[in-house]
Amino acid sequence: MKKLVDDLVSTYAKLSLHSANEAETRKKLIDRVLEQVLGWTDDDISYEERVSEDGSTTFADYIIRTADISILIEAKRIGKAFSLVPDKKKVKLSGSFLQGETGSAIKQAREYCRKKSIPFAVVTNGSQWIIFPAVRTDSVSFSDSNAIIFDSIERALGEELTEFTDLLSRSGVIEGNLAVQLIGRNTDQFEERRLNKFFKGGHSKRENPIYPLIENEVITAFSDSIISSDNELLDKCYVKNADRTKFDSRIQMHLQKREPLFSTQPKRPMRKRESGSLVDSINAAYKNHRSLAILILGTVGTGKTTFLQYTRRVASSKYFEKRKDQAYPHWIDIDFRSFSKNESPIGFIYSQLFEYINTDDFFKDYNRSIRSAYKSEIDALKSGPLFLLSKDEKEFEKKITEVIMSDYEKKAPYVDKQLNYGAKKSPIFLVIDNVDQFEDDETQSQIFSDAIAIASRLNINLIIAMRESTYVNHRASPTFDAFDFDPFHIEPPEIPSVLSRRFFLSAQLLSGKKGSFTALNGANFDVDDLSVFIDIVKSSVLGTEIGERIDVLANHDVRLALRMTREFLARGYTDPAKALRKYKSENKYTLPKQEAFRSILLGNQSVYSEQFSVIGNPFDSRLGRSNGELLRLFVLGALVKQSGSNGGGYIDGPDIRDNLKSIGFSESDTLDVLGDLCHFRFAHTKSHGKADFSSSYFASRLGGHIIRNLISDFTFVENVMMDTFIADRGCWERLKNISTQVQEERNIVNRIKLRAERAEIFYEFMLTEYIKILNEAQKRGLDPVWLTNPLEELKSTLDTNLQNAVQSAIRNYG
Structure with missing residues (x-):
């Protein structure tokens, strides 16, 4: 660079000595600065571009363009043109600065920029470079704007070279340095030119008038938290198989796969031939000499929680049956949706374990669990510190109660002793779910390490469910690297299959229910069986364009598909009376697809907002x-x-x-x-x-x-x-x-x-x-x-x- 700079300074001196004209100044100096120092290419630079308006045509010396930015450069010959340039680096574009030949050059460049809608301009004689905002969109006037000045080529290519190139080089301009220096920001959208800021749409009060009559049943059937329902509902809504589409013929596009997360193929329990894989692992826990460590992985909304609850409450319900005559397996859910970042992960886990122990028939029973869990400690106290009291049975029991209560109040030692004992009698499964509610990697990492530490210390089985992306973020950490997890991959069920089951369930829940609503024309409309409307919606969705839209927009996210279906049931149809009348007379009616699609796009808003x-x-x-x-x-x-x-x-x-x-x-x-x-x-x-x-x-x-x-x-x-x-x-x-x-x-x-x-x-x-x-x-x-x-x-x-x-x-x- 130093050799180039010396050569350019020497060239300037020769051109100045011979009072070179504009063409010679451009070719021998300005072109070289633009290309060799600032890095602009032939593809970026347009030379002598026509500037026309009102029948008058002139030509701009240089226009530099990329897809995102444009700069006009007006070149003048070496000589007296810029003799009045001030010494300051920044100068207001007003007053004496805009007088004389300097001002004329600036005004000429500004006029070219106005005609060509170019925001920034440079005027230069090869030595002095004046850079300024020519066309502003932020309501700041030209006269209130500042120009940045490099007053000599020796300074621009010498002590201020870094500043010069940061401002005008291709890479610097692309990074936004020029815009930030001249107008204070790298944006040009200032006014509110979005229609949703001025028009709130015509659908703000439009809703499906029949929806209040079916709302409770729809929420129950289409809830993404079906896990909170009874086991029968969970069984009816659960979809096991998933046949993934590999090519979408409508858009002629191959649907790509992501790279595998493990060197060995993970188990895929959503596929029929592997549907019992987690149940088999759970049943084998009795025979295992080491605790299980299982990772349940899937993308957002694929149904990881539903799969876990289905496994526990339906597929393995007999395995986890509570017995009075013997110890039984335990499934302890720790759902981090109710976790607050104000508390520690380990404190939250222990509080959940403590709550389970206090409500479980086995652990809350002194004779079945507590006494045995504290037996070794009681024996040690009896032969040691409390030996002198051991012959006084009531006093001794009082002291033991104080020891247990001390642990109970601290929670963690009480939980440790109980679970440590319980794990020796029957398998215990600690299930950690919804860690992804927090995007904070540090919090997630702490949850994982705490859960793994507890499971290892107490010799209990650990199941952790998380998104694939969360696992990718943490798989190289010592926490995961040191633990041998058995991976299970949850593939999202096909959306149409899920919706079919949910429509069937909602129709069942509404079967025989009567109601009346106010139709679009203001008349009262009576319905003898509200499940008929669900039948109409079902036939309008499954196997239709709107059903495909839900499938496509959800993009394998079951939770999102259920939300969209609830949204258009609530707001997508404004004339259910017409639908019911037509269906009654013709036994067939398809609801307007555009209404449903609009309601899906809008959600609960009256006008679209991203x-x-x-x-x-x-x-x-x-x-x-x-x-x-x-x-x-x-x-x-x-x-x-x-x-x-x-x-x-x-x-x-x-x-x-x-x-x-x-x-x-x-x-x-x-x-x-x-x-x-x-x-x-x-x-x-x-x-x-x-x-x-x-x-x-x-x-x-x-x-x-x-x-x-x-x-x-x-x-x-x-x-x-x-x-x-x-x-x-x-x-x-x-x-x-x-x-x-x-x-x-x-x-x-x-x-x-x-x-x-x-x-x-x-x-x-x-x-x-x-x-x-x-x-x-x-x-x-x-x-x-x-x-x-x-x-x-x-x-x-x-x-x-x-x-x-x-x-x-x-x-x-x-």
């Missing part, structure tokens, strides 16, 4: 910068393309990072987007771990449906549009105006037409913004997997869907 919805917004990356708004969609499109019909479905983290950096996005932006894609279940890491650059990534089934199906769905686009930032002011005003018209329009057909028009405007704008990123990717020769345009591919499908919606409204309402 924060409260079960599904994230692929149209807004939440980076606070308009040029990066569609980065989620861009990365997801590549992942889906990679998982296409050839089946080679992973992209490595470093490849994603390098490709996005080449088009102008920072590592932190890339990591934020990857984290969001995993958080919203659009994509997964191959390793089960958190999103980082050491991971490989693949699109989930949900991600595939987003890219190849849902972004052309009218209901989906219309709803997620409400929580998408609209960068273009003209487009924003159009969408706002149409939204106002939608709310004011009473004619249903006209309202549908307006909604369709609004969705089309939004989609066209998103397509325009996506092409900007795609053009940068094409210009830099990225791999074809990155050059897909899902919005363009599905544009005709969306148009057809919008037309169909309007035609359907005309048929139904005239």
Whole structure:
């Protein structure tokens, strides 16, 4: 670098001596600084780009562009042009600074930037560099902004070289240094340009009027906490088998597998041939010379807790039957959902063990357990410290009671002695569940080490249930490394099978129940058997498009699928009277799928908000910068393309990072987007771990449906549009105006037409913004997997869907 700097300073001196013109200054000095010192490439720099307005055309010397940022550079010849540049590093863009030739150059660059919508500008004569914000979107005026000045090439490439390159180099600009220094933040989205901030939707008071009559039964049947119900209900709702789909023909995408967590294949008790594997391990506990250590692993919502409770209360119920004539096995649940981080993990575990001991028939009985648990201590006291009292039986028993009560009040020693004795008589299973309620790795690690220490010390069996990602985070720790766990992998049951059982159960619970509600037209509507409505819903969901939507959106998360079903039962249908009448006369009726889908997307909100919805917004990356708004969609499109019909479905983290950096996005932006894609279940890491650059990534089934199906769905686009930032002011005003018209329009057909028009405007704008990123990717020769345009591919499908919606409204309402 020193040789280059010396050469550039020498070149400047020669050019200055001969009063070089602008062309010579640019070629011999400015070009070299931009490319060799600051690291900009030919793909980044546009030379002599046309600037036209009102029939007048001029040319900008340099425009530097990436997918995320643009900078205009106005070059002047070496000489007197910037002779009035002040000595200060920062100067207000006002007053005398904007006078003379210096001011003229700044104003010219600012005008070019305004015409080209470029936020930052540089004016330079090769030696002096004036850098300033030309177009601001944060309501700060140009005259209140500051310019940063490097007053000589000797200083810029000498003592201030680090500052110069941090500010203007390709890597520095991509990391946001220029924006932070000039405007104080690396974001350009300041106004509230999200429709959900202005329009609260037309569904705030709309709910299913029949729902209050069926609410209790639906909550019981579709609860994700079915484990709290009686054993008969648990048995009816439990789904054993899981046949995983390997290829989704609708979206032509292979569904990838994550890498195995163990060198040996874990047991898979959700599969029929291995369904009794945990029960077999439990039954063998009598014969084992060492305690069992079992890991129950599965993704979020796969039913790990349900599986454990089914094993205990149904599959192994006889094994754990309490007997009066002999000791019996014990299953002690420690559920960390009720754990507070204000208490210690070991204190929480002991309090739960203490509670179990005090309520269990065996452990709370002095003659069956307590006396034997303290026998060795009683014998030692009798022959030792309390020998002189031992002949006075009442006094001796009083002292022994004091010893036991002292332990009882401390809890831990009382629990230790009881369980230590009980484990010698019959197997005891300590079951640790829901550790993942806390994302804090330190807390999780402490829980694991405490549970393992207790189990080891007392010689009891240990079962720990956790997410696969939690295990990945901790498997290299000494706590896990020193313990020989037997792994069980809980595969999520098929969502349609789960819903079928829950619909059957809710119909059973409602069978013969009567009720009445106020229909949409205001009339009172009587129902002789409320289970009929469940039959209608069941036939409208299972084997239908809405059933597939629930399956896809849940992405194997059973808990989420149950929540979505409860949501649309509560809010998805506004005219159950019509459904019941039609069903009674025709013995068939399918509820409107768009109402159900909308209610799933909205949840308990009146308008879509990513924060409260079960599904994230692929149209807004939440980076606070308009040029990066569609980065989620861009990365997801590549992942889906990679998982296409050839089946080679992973992209490595470093490849994603390098490709996005080449088009102008920072590592932190890339990591934020990857984290969001995993958080919203659009994509997964191959390793089960958190999103980082050491991971490989693949699109989930949900991600595939987003890219190849849902972004052309009218209901989906219309709803997620409400929580998408609209960068273009003209487009924003159009969408706002149409939204106002939608709310004011009473004619249903006209309202549908307006909604369709609004969705089309939004989609066209998103397509325009996506092409900007795609053009940068094409210009830099990225791999074809990155050059897909899902919005363009599905544009005709969306148009057809919008037309169909309007035609359907005309048929139904005239």
